[in-house]
Amino acid sequence: MLVLLAAAVLSLSVGSAGIPIKKIIPLLMEGKGSVEYSILFNIRAPRIILGLAVGGALSLAGVILQGMFRNPLVGPYTLGISGGAALGVCLNIVLRLSKTFGLISLPIFGFLGAVMVILLVYSLSLRKGILKIQGLLLTGVMISFISSALIMLFMAISHAKDLQGIVFWIMGSLEEPSWFLIKVVLFLSTLSLGISYLFCLDLNALSLGEEEALHLGINTERTKRLLFIIASVLTGCSVSVAGIIGFVGLVVPHFVRMFVGRDHRILLVSSFLCGGSFLIFCDTLARTVISPLELPVGVITGILGGSLFIYALTKKQAAL
């Protein structure tokens, strides 16, 4: 919680036009109308909120999927959902649909792509009314490959201008002009946090394996389906609004697990908050490192997340 607050404040203050931290509070109180106020409110605040929502959503999806699959290498992007979203957006850019339907059609296409993949993966993994977890994983990975191949195909045949758009979108960014979309993502991610929290004990039981969870009185079929759908919706909407911001959903759950243990009652909330603050922090870095130019935030999350993770891992092994 504190980390989140600190990251948010830091991000508010730092930027190509630096605003000292101690000036922020008076600005918020009475600075209406000034240039700094509008920078804070119209440029930085939306990014922070979106960062919280997307980072939280991806990490939450990561925790849920890793818990469900009992596999630490699974992340929200393993199941092909992001691939589907990216494909949707690509299609939109290549067919110039955003010219006719407006910019808002990009995230909508992304979300449609994600939903298609979710339905496909889900129905392919249903065998006799039982959701096969391993099947889910394999189909997801394959669909992910297929969609990235299709994206490459689109990239190869598209114009240079479109190409830049696709690449930029795929790299991911928290730049989002529409307050409405930000609110939707924030709403969906906190709602999912609430729903998945009701299943924290089920997730604890599932960490022993499906059959053991059944012995503990968990309706594993229902739980698996619900959790898969929650994780998919979380991934789908973050990807369609913010693009493919890598690593958050894979690394943050691990990182949090190292500190708070494996109990999902703590893990779910702390991953959400940590994911949010991590993304806000990375976004702040991305905006400031070579300011006034902006780096893709995925670059920062990858480099920072990966190296922090390796550092923590080696340190932990040394301690054992």
Add this chain to the structure above:
Amino acid sequence: MKETMLEIKNLTCGYDTKLVLQDTNLKVEKKEFIGIIGPNGSGKTTLLRAITRVLKPNKGVILLQGKDIWQMGFRELSKRIAVVSQSLPTGSMSVEEFVLLGRIPYLERFQFLETKRDLEIAKQSMDLTDTLRLKNQLIEEISGGERQLALIARALTQKPALLLLDEPTAHLDITHQVGILDLVKRLNRDFGLTVIMVLHDLNLASLYCDRLILLHNGLIHKEGAPQEVLTYQTIEEVYKTVVVIKQNPLTSKPYVFLVSEEERNRKPT
């Protein structure tokens, strides 16, 4: 009058490609200590999985205390049946946390924390199984025998009426084998727990169980007290192995001796 704990009627059950159990009937009284024996693939584990609702029967019903288990909720069932499965637990969770998972069936949907009573019950079951001293250690750091005890502690924390064990002594040394089975026997005697246990070791089964069920090709080949089931004719017929059976000098229960090929071919003098 005896109370029936579990009644299996005309159970036919199996997997996609193969039906393992055929038309099985079994009645288990309260406080009985039952051993299920039989060669590999004879349907022992399948029977356990049918009782715990992991497998849906193709035919037949399973009644637990007179109620069809498929009419019960998952939680209700797990308050009555606890399972000690074959696979030992892994993972970095403390023994106490692991044992507390057994309270999950008793927690309400909106209740996220265990109550004092839950903690008390977990403590009791760790005390009974001699795992209380391990409670802060990680599951992955304790020995196989200790893990098996933790698994039993978790099952007891579910406060079941019926305890199912799937080869609880596999991979354990003789100290732990006897330790585990003595513990289960104690639970059966002192707390009135009904026990159904799958065992490979015929001699352990003979030593501890009141009644043995011998499965063969998905059918109950023979059932009864150890001395009725463990005869050399029956064992040789089902296991296709030559054995000699003598009485255990202390308990007068049957003891199965295996005979090697060399010995078999040696002509009796």
